[in-house]
Amino acid sequence: MGDKVKEHPGAAGRAMAADHPASVRNVVLVGHSGSGKTTLVEALALTAGAVNRAGRVEDGGTVSDYDDIEHRQQRSVQLSLVPVEWNGFKINILDTPGYADFVGELRAGLRAADAALFVVSASDGVDGSTRMVWEECAAVGMPRAIVVTHLEAARADFQEMTRVCAEAFGADDPDAVLPLYTPLYGPQGPDGHAPVTGLVGLLTQKLFDYSTGERKESEPGPDQLPDIEDARNRLIEGIIAESEDETLMDRYLGGEQIDLKTLIEDLERAVARGAFFPVLAAAPAADGARQGLGTVELLELVTGGFPTPFEHPTPGVTTIDGEPREIKACDTGGPLVAEVVKTASDPYVGRVSLVRVFSGTLRPDETVHVSGHGLADRGHEDHDVDEKIGALSTPFGKQQRPVTHVIAGDLACVAKLGRAETGDTLSGRDDPLLMEPWEMPDPLLPLAIEAHSKADEDKLSQGLSRLVAEDPTMRLEQNQDTHQVVLWCLGEAHADVALERLRSRYGVQVDVVPHKVSLRETFAGRSAGRGRHVKQSGGHGQFAICEIEVEPLPGGSGIEFVDKVVGGAVPRQFIPSVEKGIRAQAVKGVAAGYQLVDVRVTLLDGKAHSVDSSDAAFQTAGALALREAAADAKIHLLEPVAEVSVLVGDDYVGAVMSDLSGRRGRVLGTEQTSGGRTLIKAEVPEFEIGRYAVDLRSLSHGTARFSRSYARHEPMPPQIAERIREQAGQAS
Numbered sequence: 001m002g003d004k005v006k007e008h009p010g011a012a013g014r015a016m017a018a019d020h021p022a023s024v025r026n027v028v029l030v031g032h033s034g035s036g037k038t039t040l041v042e043a044l045a046l047t048a049g050a051v052n053r054a055g056r057v058e059d060g061g062t063v064s065d066y067d068d069i070e071h072r073q074q075r076s077v078q079l080s081l082v083p084v085e086w087n088g089f090k091i092n093i094l095d096t097p098g099y100a101d102f103v104g105e106l107r108a109g110l111r112a113a114d115a116a117l118f119v120v121s122a123s124d125g126v127d128g129s130t131r132m133v134w135e136e137c138a139a140v141g142m143p144r145a146i147v148v149t150h151l152e153a154a155r156a157d158f159q160e161m162t163r164v165c166a167e168a169f170g171a172d173d174p175d176a177v178l179p180l181y182t183p184l185y186g187p188q189g190p191d192g193h194a195p196v197t198g199l200v201g202l203l204t205q206k207l208f209d210y211s212t213g214e215r216k217e218s219e220p221g222p223d224q225l226p227d228i229e230d231a232r233n234r235l236i237e238g239i240i241a242e243s244e245d246e247t248l249m250d251r252y253l254g255g256e257q258i259d260l261k262t263l264i265e266d267l268e269r270a271v272a273r274g275a276f277f278p279v280l281a282a283a284p285a286a287d288g289a290r291q292g293l294g295t296v297e298l299l300e301l302v303t304g305g306f307p308t309p310f311e312h313p314t315p316g317v318t319t320i321d322g323e324p325r326e327i328k329a330c331d332t333g334g335p336l337v338a339e340v341v342k343t344a345s346d347p348y349v350g351r352v353s354l355v356r357v358f359s360g361t362l363r364p365d366e367t368v369h370v371s372g373h374g375l376a377d378r379g380h381e382d383h384d385v386d387e388k389i390g391a392l393s394t395p396f397g398k399q400q401r402p403v404t405h406v407i408a409g410d411l412a413c414v415a416k417l418g419r420a421e422t423g424d425t426l427s428g429r430d431d432p433l434l435m436e437p438w439e440m441p442d443p444l445l446p447l448a449i450e451a452h453s454k455a456d457e458d459k460l461s462q463g464l465s466r467l468v469a470e471d472p473t474m475r476l477e478q479n480q481d482t483h484q485v486v487l488w489c490l491g492e493a494h495a496d497v498a499l500e501r502l503r504s505r506y507g508v509q510v511d512v513v514p515h516k517v518s519l520r521e522t523f524a525g526r527s528a529g530r531g532r533h534v535k536q537s538g539g540h541g542q543f544a545i546c547e548i549e550v551e552p553l554p555g556g557s558g559i560e561f562v563d564k565v566v567g568g569a570v571p572r573q574f575i576p577s578v579e580k581g582i583r584a585q586a587v588k589g590v591a592a593g594y595q596l597v598d599v600r601v602t603l604l605d606g607k608a609h610s611v612d613s614s615d616a617a618f619q620t621a622g623a624l625a626l627r628e629a630a631a632d633a634k635i636h637l638l639e640p641v642a643e644v645s646v647l648v649g650d651d652y653v654g655a656v657m658s659d660l661s662g663r664r665g666r667v668l669g670t671e672q673t674s675g676g677r678t679l680i681k682a683e684v685p686e687f688e689i690g691r692y693a694v695d696l697r698s699l700s701h702g703t704a705r706f707s708r709s710y711a712r713h714e715p716m717p718p719q720i721a722e723r724i725r726e727q728a729g730q731a732s
Helices: 036-046 069-075 099-110 130-137 158-169 226-240 250-254 260-272 295-305 454-470 492-504 572-588 617-630 650-662 692-699 718-731
Strands: 026-032 080-086 090-093 115-121 143-150 178-179 181-185 198-202 205-210 216-219 277-281 317-319 335-344 348-360 367-370 383-388 390-398 398-402 411-415 427-428 434-435 445-451 476-479 485-489 510-513 519-523 527-535 540-552 557-565 599-607 635-649 666-673 676-687 704-715
Touching: 026 099, 026 130, 026 295, 026 383, 036 069, 036 080, 036 090, 036 181, 036 295, 069 158, 080 295, 080 390, 090 099, 090 295, 090 492, 099 130, 099 198, 099 348, 099 492, 115 130, 115 158, 115 295, 130 143, 130 158, 143 158, 143 295, 158 226, 158 277, 178 226, 181 277, 181 692, 198 718, 216 295, 216 617, 226 250, 226 260, 260 277, 335 434, 335 454, 348 427, 367 434, 398 635, 427 434, 434 454, 445 454, 454 492, 519 540, 527 617, 540 572, 540 617, 557 572, 572 599, 572 617, 599 617, 635 650, 635 718, 650 676, 650 692, 676 718, 692 704
Parallel strands: 026 090, 026 115, 115 143, 143 277, 178 277, 557 599
Antiparallel strands: 080 090, 181 198, 198 205, 205 216, 317 434, 335 348, 335 427, 348 411, 367 383, 367 427, 390 398, 390 411, 445 485, 445 510, 476 485, 519 635, 527 540, 540 599, 635 676, 635 704, 666 676
16 A cells, blocks of 8 residues: 555645546544544645645645634534545545534534544544444444554554554454554654654565655665564454455465565455554654655555445435435436535535535536435425536635536535535436435534524524524424523534524524423312403403313323313303313413413303303403412422433443432433443433533543433422422512
């Protein structure tokens, strides 16, 4: 792979439209925040010739966005695409955020890519969230490689990090996680730290020196060969173990020298099918240098060892009506099937959609069908519309380089798709299709907001709709019970970014207010009430009297109305009026202003007047009767209880269960799962888990995930209910 390159070929690095899927590589960079992903992208772009030593884009000499601090901050929380060219291959590098709050951007990158580079810091190790992403990739068979960064750190140890990676990522087969290169160290400094100046190619037994800023190849000295031998033998055995040639291991163990060409071909095949996971090292170029350590080796691994788009299975495709449709993988002449993997708003060109084409060829100015389904619960309308494709371009930072077409297997940006949202499918106008959506994480942190001013209120609705169109991991809720506008986010950083985008992109200033939980009220026991509405004020008066009995019902019964009036005490035409008044009062509540539920109201008796009785009068009397019955009864406040499932590493089970108990939770049971994790199921009042998404992350060091679903409403503890009643009384 990297060993096959003798010198940097001087590629222009300017990645334009690809002409054949075999010349495209789509790779996503994965790693926790601070692992060095973005710095690595810049180093790869520099080595590939996309930027020069001064950090300027070669075509035109304008300053690259990679020197723009504000743009770097934006890229740290969103998916970004950097296409480069190397040895005739177009490499689409997808840089993903390392923050757990932006896992939606990570999932989009995984969807668009054909292989993943896991970036691991030698000074920080492998965190729990990175392990979880590795497992996601393993579940779909995505090819992976590991890049160790921050080797310049004082206590960095490449060999130790390789062992840690094998332990973290090679649970089934540690010998499938092995280094292709080992570091070459310079002389020790005064602090005893020896800098990494190059790499040793274990297969070719070549030295690659980067100390001058240019990759130079040389032969190892006799004193260096013994240090290479053990690692080389283990690598060869690991490659042969994954070889499709079953005779190779016997030949090797029999003493036969396997030729280098066979080993490299077997290695590339094993990497491409996700059976072998090479470990490499990388570092950015020094000031004025042309190449960063290990970048040539990485580019060669990507082009030689990672799969082509032909090998990426096409996600499920159906017609708009749900009929399965067979789509040939990466057929440039087939029906158009493309997916919007990211939506962004540009202040100059409007909405820009990053699109991965899975079948067919996308061209400017053609009309396509845009299909979006399945996210109505997150504030996204289902839609089927025709839209005209605007300009096609390939991005580099904030620049957009026009392209004439985008073939199957490639990625590009599409301008001015007014209705297309992240996750939507683009297909032929005459052959509309729909792709199976990728799994979106469920936003579980509520953010209640209000417009800051009347001017903001006028713009709030449009700003929110644009915000959720860009980010399907965000859910917009208009709560009918609490009358709050709630943005459900993945965490505090996610919420902060949402507020900042509302302000800076859409000019909407909002205030964050306490999130209200939807409570209910019910009767604790049987009670009776009399509603008397009698008024005389000249002309027709108002006369209505009704007597009711109220009794509690099981949870989930709602309001049941029973008519037991005899002898026409309440005329038949006014009985529905009594019920209407009772139900209206139930919605308003009878104790603390929360909706009354789970009671049977029986109308027993009443009185009417031949002239002054009316529909409105009996509605009022019904409401008064219900309030009187409540005044003489004990009213329970009901709080919503959620069924919570927490998947957590075994090391944190005790802490999580203790925390759930402290939240008035009831643990229903635990279940061992794979990977040394436990699934905890519990019921917890929603009052207690408003910030659980944040607290659980802190408690488990980012290794746990949870889901929640509404179970039922049940009575609150008396002391908490009393406090809420007092607050309701003060507010009124």
